[in-house]
Amino acid sequence: MAEAENIVxxxxxxxxxxxxxxxxxxxxxxxxxxAPLWQALSDAGLPLAWVSxxxxxxGADVADGFAIINAAGRFALPVPLAETLLAxxxxxxxxxxxxxxxxxxxxxxxxxxxxxxxDGTLSGxxxxxxxxxxxxxxxxxxxxxxxxxxxxxxxxxxxxxxxLSLANDxxxxxxxxxxxxxxxxxxxxxxxxxxxxxxxxVVRSLQxxxxxxxxxxxxxxxxxxxxxxxxxxxxxxxxxxxxARLAGECAAAGAAATSAADAIARGGAFDDAIFLEAASAKIxxxxxxxxxxxxxxxxxxxxxxxxxxxxxxFSLRALAWRDDFGSxxxxxxxxxxxVAARGADELWPLVASR
Amino acid sequence: xxxxxFDPIRLPPECEELRKQVxxxxxxEIAAGTFNPFQPLREDADAREFSRRVGERxxxxxxxxxxxxxxxxxxxxxxxxxxxxxxxxAPVRRFFVADRQSGPILLRYAPEHIKMDILPRxxxxxxxxxxxxxxxxxGSDLFAxxxxxxxxxxxxxxxxxxxxxxxxxxxxxxxxxxxxxxSTKENRRHGLTQFLVNMKSPGIKVNPIGQxxxxxxxxxxxxxxxxxxxxxxxxxxxxxxxxxxxxxAYERSGPERFLETYYVLTELVRxxxxxxxxxxxEGIGRLxxxxxxxxxxxxxxxxxxxxxxxxxxxxxxxxxxxxxWEQQLPHRVRDLAAxxxxxxxxxxxxxxxxxxxxxxxxxxxxxxxxxxxxxxxIARGLGLR
Numbered sequence: 001m002a003e004a005e006n007i008v009x010x011x012x013x014x015x016x017x018x019x020x021x022x023x024x025x026x027x028x029x030x031x032x033x034x035a036p037l038w039q040a041l042s043d044a045g046l047p048l049a050w051v052s053x054x055x056x057x058x059g060a061d062v063a064d065g066f067a068i069i070n071a072a073g074r075f076a077l078p079v080p081l082a083e084t085l086l087a088x089x090x091x092x093x094x095x096x097x098x099x100x101x102x103x104x105x106x107x108x109x110x111x112x113x114x115x116x117x118x119d120g121t122l123s124g125x126x127x128x129x130x131x132x133x134x135x136x137x138x139x140x141x142x143x144x145x146x147x148x149x150x151x152x153x154x155x156x157x158x159x160x161x162x163x164l165s166l167a168n169d170x171x172x173x174x175x176x177x178x179x180x181x182x183x184x185x186x187x188x189x190x191x192x193x194x195x196x197x198x199x200x201x202v203v204r205s206l207q208x209x210x211x212x213x214x215x216x217x218x219x220x221x222x223x224x225x226x227x228x229x230x231x232x233x234x235x236x237x238x239x240x241x242x243x244a245r246l247a248g249e250c251a252a253a254g255a256a257a258t259s260a261a262d263a264i265a266r267g268g269a270f271d272d273a274i275f276l277e278a279a280s281a282k283i284x285x286x287x288x289x290x291x292x293x294x295x296x297x298x299x300x301x302x303x304x305x306x307x308x309x310x311x312x313x314f315s316l317r318a319l320a321w322r323d324d325f326g327s328x329x330x331x332x333x334x335x336x337x338x339v340a341a342r343g344a345d346e347l348w349p350l351v352a353s354r
Numbered sequence: 355x356x357x358x359x360f361d362p363i364r365l366p367p368e369c370e371e372l373r374k375q376v377x378x379x380x381x382x383e384i385a386a387g388t389f390n391p392f393q394p395l396r397e398d399a400d401a402r403e404f405s406r407r408v409g410e411r412x413x414x415x416x417x418x419x420x421x422x423x424x425x426x427x428x429x430x431x432x433x434x435x436x437x438x439x440x441x442x443x444a445p446v447r448r449f450f451v452a453d454r455q456s457g458p459i460l461l462r463y464a465p466e467h468i469k470m471d472i473l474p475r476x477x478x479x480x481x482x483x484x485x486x487x488x489x490x491x492x493g494s495d496l497f498a499x500x501x502x503x504x505x506x507x508x509x510x511x512x513x514x515x516x517x518x519x520x521x522x523x524x525x526x527x528x529x530x531x532x533x534x535x536x537s538t539k540e541n542r543r544h545g546l547t548q549f550l551v552n553m554k555s556p557g558i559k560v561n562p563i564g565q566x567x568x569x570x571x572x573x574x575x576x577x578x579x580x581x582x583x584x585x586x587x588x589x590x591x592x593x594x595x596x597x598x599x600x601x602x603a604y605e606r607s608g609p610e611r612f613l614e615t616y617y618v619l620t621e622l623v624r625x626x627x628x629x630x631x632x633x634x635x636e637g638i639g640r641l642x643x644x645x646x647x648x649x650x651x652x653x654x655x656x657x658x659x660x661x662x663x664x665x666x667x668x669x670x671x672x673x674x675x676x677x678x679w680e681q682q683l684p685h686r687v688r689d690l691a692a693x694x695x696x697x698x699x700x701x702x703x704x705x706x707x708x709x710x711x712x713x714x715x716x717x718x719x720x721x722x723x724x725x726x727x728x729x730x731x732i733a734r735g736l737g738l739r
Contacts, residue, residue: 213357220736240733247358247732248675251668255360255654256647262362276646283643332639333632339642340635344624348441348616351646352373 008049008060009067015040016075022310025078038079038102047084051098057088065089066261069203073210076313078169080104080131082203087139090196094150094185101136104129106174110197110326114176116144121178122151130324132160132172140181141196148191151181166320167313194334195270200325201282202264205257208285211318212250215296218311219243223299239299246295253288256281259354273353275338279331286328289318358668362650363657369434376438379411383444391443392703394617395568395710401445408439408446409479414453418461423474429660433653437609441616447521447571452476455605456483456529463588463597464550472527472550486516486530486551486575493518494727496531497543497595501577503532509584510534510549512557512577520721522560522573525553531594543595548588555580567713605722607655607669612648612676614718615711618687619645621704625694637690641683648676667735674728681718684711 019037041047050065051057069082080102087103106126107114114124122142132138132155140151157179165171220243223234233239260281263274270278293315297304304311322328339347384391388404408414416432418424439446457476460469475481492498501514512532522528528551535545551558557580562570589597619641626634652672658665688708694701719725733739 216736217357220738223738234738237730240738241726241729243736243738244671244674244729244732247736248671251358251360251651251671252644252647252675254358255362255651256643258360259362259650262364276642279639280643280646283640284647287640287644328640329636332636332643334635334639335642336630336635336637336639339638340623340626340630341628343628344620347620347623347642351642351649352437352441354646354650 006064006067008046008058008064009071011044012041012046012068013071015044015046016071016077020075020077020079022076022313026308026310026313034079041079041081042100047081047102048088048098050085051088051092055092055095055097056100057092057098061265062267063261063265066202066206066258066265070206070210070257070261073207073317074214076167076211076214076317078167078313078317080135082207083131083135086200086203087137089199090139090141090150091152093188093191096150096152096183096185099137099152102131102134103137103139104131104135105196105200106132106138106140106176108200108324110193110330114140114142116142116149116151116184117178118144119178120184121180122153122176123178124176126174126176128163128165128171128323129174130165131170132158132174133162133170137182138174140176141187141193142184143193148187148193149184150187151184153179153181165323167316169317169320171320171323190269192270194275197325198270198275198278199264201331202257202260202278204321204324205253205278205281205285206261208289208318208321209250209253209257211314211321212246212253212285212288212292214314215292215311215318216243216246216250218314219246219296219299226301233299242295242298246292249288249292249295253285253292256284263354272338272342272350276335276350277354279335282326282331283328283335286322289322293318358671360651360654360668361657363430363654365430365434365653366428369430372431373434373438375411376413376435379407380438380442380444383407384442389443389445392617392621392707394443394707394714401448404445405448405479405482407479408449409477412477414449414479415457415473415477416453418457418473418477422461422469423477425477429656430653433609433656437613437649440610440613443617448482448524449476449479450610451485451521452481452483454608455485456527458604459529459548459588459597460550463548465585468550468585481526482521482524484519484522484525484528484553484575486519486528488516488518490515490517494724497537497546499531499533499546501530501532503534503547503549503582505534506581509586510582512549512551512580512582514577516575516577518563518572519575520572522553522575523562523570527551528553528575529588535592541595545592546594547591548594548597549582550586550588551580551582552586555582557581566716567710603655603659603664603666603669605669606673606728607652607659607665609649609652611673612645612652612680615680615683615714616645618684618704618707618711621700621707622687622691622694624700625691625698625704627698631693633693634690637686641686644679648672648679652676667732670723670728670731670735673723674725674732677718678725681715684708684715688712 045058048057049060053059083104087105088098108129112126135155138153142149159175161173163171260277263277412425413435415424416427503510531546534547538544557578559576561574
């Protein structure tokens with residue numbers, strides 16, 4: 001992904017470097033880093049980058065938002081920046097003004113469904129909602145017989161059962177019990193229930209790709225420093241080849257994720273081509289997370305298995321992010337069904353169209 | 355360590371127009387019976403005329419200067435032609451090596467009169483090239499080559515042998531490295547020189563070698579006082595090692611590095627039908643996602659080549675990931691085909707293809723730079739060597 005090629009992304013990277021140093025966060029048991037970080041991000045307009053000026057946001061390009069998210073992955077950022085960006089994007093689709101403060105999205109899994117009742121209230125349960133704990137508002141995609149609606153809900157009106165992701169970030173169960181939304185509007189034409197999941201999946205793919213880049217960098221550095229059998233372990237061919245494989249996984253995840261982000265940023269409907277790009281990004285980056293995290297841990301040995309070391313901040317998040325907005329298994333089945341329905345002779349034209 | 359970057363390069367609109375032309379051309383060739391796209395194992399006997407017709411279309415030497423018969427088109431346009439030919443299983447072997455590797459080497463290192471003589475004939479699809487690298491006792495260890503070029507009046511005398519030389523039996527020329535000096539203590543890569551060899555000259559004997567696929571694509575080539583004139587020397591005496599690296603990016607990152615067994619995926623999709631069970635759907639979905647990611651990496655490298663860069667590490671990554679993928683593909687397809695209906699219409703086609711693809715698979719991570727060599731190059735790029 002483009003590094004610091006424009007002011008928005010450069011600003012994000014500077015804030016991450018100054019206020020979200022993984023080493024500092026890892027050692028600060030009281031979470032003192034959190035409030036200044038969010039404040040700086042908010043002051044720079046980053047959480048609402050995908051919301052237009054008219055609706056209370058910064059009105060940045062879609063591509064810039066994706067670049068911010070990729071950079072956030074490189075820092076394993078443990079605040080809901082990606083979630084707030086995505087919530088703002090969803091609200092923007094329906095022309096709903098975005099509030100200040102952290103937000104998240106429900107549902108966060110293609111297996112959950114929030115119903116819009118005839119009286120205008122919302123009912124249902126969403127599992128694995130990232131950072132519902134701590135969110136002021138939740139952007140909701142709701143369904144009724146007439147189609148999809150997008151709503152903004154005050155988080156205080158919801159039952160939130162706390163849970164934790166693989167990486168110990170909030171991953172909560174959110175229950176809507178005839179909740180009246182703060183604002184609601186019909187989803188625009190062409191916006192279907194896959195659209196949010198695909199967009200969320202691309203966001204997670206970019207974060208995974210960013211985390212993998214970091215896993216490669218710290219593993220290469222460690223292999224150059226750690227001496228065993230009288231030489232740096234990076235001089236052993238077995239270790240070199242494992243790191244070369246990790247580079248391959250980084251490359252595949254990065255290429256798939258940035259390609260999907262680019263496809264969405266160029267606009268257009270969520271058609272078969274965007275489906276191929278976004279689903280492939282989630283599938284391939286999730287597969288890369290599994291292989292890449294295993295290699296990074298293998299290179300680090302026991303020290304990488306400690307809470308003291310920062311490795312887990314990247315490895316566990318890369319693995320945890322696989323679960324949100326549809327796992328690789330979910331998207332593989334959906335993509336496979338689509339490919340089969342198009343027919344054998346339409347597979348290559350689809351792949352070649354990208 | 356510098357970060358790896360695979361920018362999302364998109365093929366420009368002229369590529370899509372070209373793609374339509376290539377597909378229409380291939381459909382005509384298939385209809386005329388030139389080749390069977392479902393049958394990857396075949397003889398090359400008919401490919402001589404096919405090569406000329408591809409040349410007539412302007413699809414060989416596409417990126418080369420017009421003065422040498424080239425067409426000054428982009429690497430991305432060449433990419434489209436290569437991938438469409440590969441996916442259709444077109445018989446490209448006769449011209450592909452010259453198009454990909456030999457031509458670019460000649461462009462860079464051959465004297466003008468040789469370029470004017472040979473390059474236009476490559477572009478017309480008239481010439482077949484082989485690459486003389488491996489020897490009986492030097493494969494991946496390229497710089498251990500022993501076959502000698504000894505100075506004589508007006509040229510060089512070649513003695514020794516090359517092995518695993520694809521297409522040598524039908525090649526008009528070979529570009530080979532021969533030993534002109536011993537290696538030195540300071541530089542074990544020193545002492546090899548690159549030459550253009552006319553395969554029709556006396557003193558060259560080509561012995562076919564049978565492969566486990568049933569094909570006889572590769573050969574042993576024995577040189578006995580074979581004469582190579584002075585003007586066939588390519589580049590610096592004793593300095594072939596300096597010339598080897600830049601061509602690797604061309605050779606390693608193309609669509610042929612992950613599409614060699616692609617046909618089994620198409621047939622699997624046909625065999626499972628429009629409404630597959632969950633297991634088949636998931637398996638196909640993963641393979642398609644992996645294929646798409648591979649292709650996006652590969653197109654990205656083509657974009658870097660077009661921009662005049664030498665993405666040696668990125669190209670090595672594409673070949674490493676791509677060849678491992680195309681090697682595993684027939685085995686994954688076999689897994690997924692295990693429960694396909696016994697009376698699926700294309701069952702026999704798929705089974706025949708799997709037999710050939712599974713026999714082909716072992717070579718994919720060996721030819722043109724083994725996985726081990728590639729990972730060494732990647733590790734060097736990461737700063738580990």
